[in-house]
Amino acid sequence: MMKVREMDIEYCMHYADNLEAARRPAWLYDETKACGVNYNSAILAGLYDRHHRSFRNYRREAENIIARLDVSPSATVIDMGCGTGAFALYAAGHCRMVHAVDVSAAMLRRAQRKARRRGLKNVEFHRGGFLTYEHKAKPADAISTVAALHHLPDFWKLVALRRLALMLRPNGRLFLLDVVFSFEAGEYEQSIERFVRKTRDQMGPTGQSESETHVRDEYSTCDWIMEGLLERAGFRIQTADHPDEFLASYLCTKEGP
Numbered sequence: 287m288m289k290v291r292e293m294d295i296e297y298c299m300h301y302a303d304n305l306e307a308a309r310r311p312a313w314l315y316d317e318t319k320a321c322g323v324n325y326n327s328a329i330l331a332g333l334y335d336r337h338h339r340s341f342r343n344y345r346r347e348a349e350n351i352i353a354r355l356d357v358s359p360s361a362t363v364i365d366m367g368c369g370t371g372a373f374a375l376y377a378a379g380h381c382r383m384v385h386a387v388d389v390s391a392a393m394l395r396r397a398q399r400k401a402r403r404r405g406l407k408n409v410e411f412h413r414g415g416f417l418t419y420e421h422k423a424k425p426a427d428a429i430s431t432v433a434a435l436h437h438l439p440d441f442w443k444l445v446a447l448r449r450l451a452l453m454l455r456p457n458g459r460l461f462l463l464d465v466v467f468s469f470e471a472g473e474y475e476q477s478i479e480r481f482v483r484k485t486r487d488q489m490g491p492t493g494q495s496e497s498e499t500h501v502r503d504e505y506s507t508c509d510w511i512m513e514g515l516l517e518r519a520g521f522r523i524q525t526a527d528h529p530d531e532f533l534a535s536y537l538c539t540k541e542g543p
């Protein structure tokens with residue numbers, strides 16, 4: 287019998303991606319191209335958990351999000367920009383179904399491997415993103431997105447948030463956590479230096495270079511812009527937390543049908 291090699295699967299996926307892309311309008315932002323830190327890299331995906339676990343507690347983060355989203359055992363949850371599954375794989379233990387979505391095949395592969403090792407049967411993985419994922423199942427009860435939306439420029443963030451609202455049932459909840467700037471504009475240089483120092487202290491030289499790349503090449507925005515985008519996309523902001531001048535989390539409810 288013919289043996290299907292991993293390379294053949296990669297080739298078919300690449301071919302299918304190109305076909306999909308050809309069907310989209312030429313003006314659509316290409317969310318598959320890496321901006322800043324390259325999460326399409328298999329090497330980076332392989333090191334991601336080790337780096338991130340040095341300053342994050344995935345379980346505690348996920349439990350906090352699950353509580354804030356009020357996830358019930360019968361709920362369906364979408365994790366947009368799921369990466370290696372920091373939230374999706376814990377959420378699977380608390381709800382009926384998780385749709386774990388990411389544009390990076392390398393990050394998804396890591397997440398899938400971890401899900402297999404844990405014997406999880408209720409996580410569906412989807413290669414796609416804020417602008418291209420088509421949610422074909424019934425509207426979700428809740429969506430979480432952590433440290434992913436800043437990969438899109440502001441106009442495309444608005445498009446992305448509107449698409450998330452369409453994937454949610456009426457009164458469904460959105461939890462959004464990201465690098466969002468709330469420092470005084472006049473003091474941006476000192477504030478950004480503080481951000482770089484903080485990440486260097488947390489993650490060493492890799493952290494320093496990732497935060498420098500983040501500020502230079504990615505699209506983190508101001509808190510007042512993020513709040514305007516959420517409201518214009520059809521969300522009511524229930525709580526807005528700013529643990530420091532670089533991070534923000536928002537718990538929102540979808541308004542209207």
Ligand SMILES: C[S@@+](CC[C@H](N)C(=O)[O-])C[C@H]1O[C@@H](n2cnc3c(N)ncnc32)[C@H](O)[C@@H]1O
Nearest residue numbers: 317325367368369372389390415416432434437
């Ligand atoms: C910093 S990682 C965060 C991963 C995960 N949410 C976590 O908490 O560890 C950012 C993730 O966003 C993904 N990403 C980037 N642009 C995206 C897009 N347009 N749609 C969905 N995911 C995207 C990247 O591939 C990467 O896996």
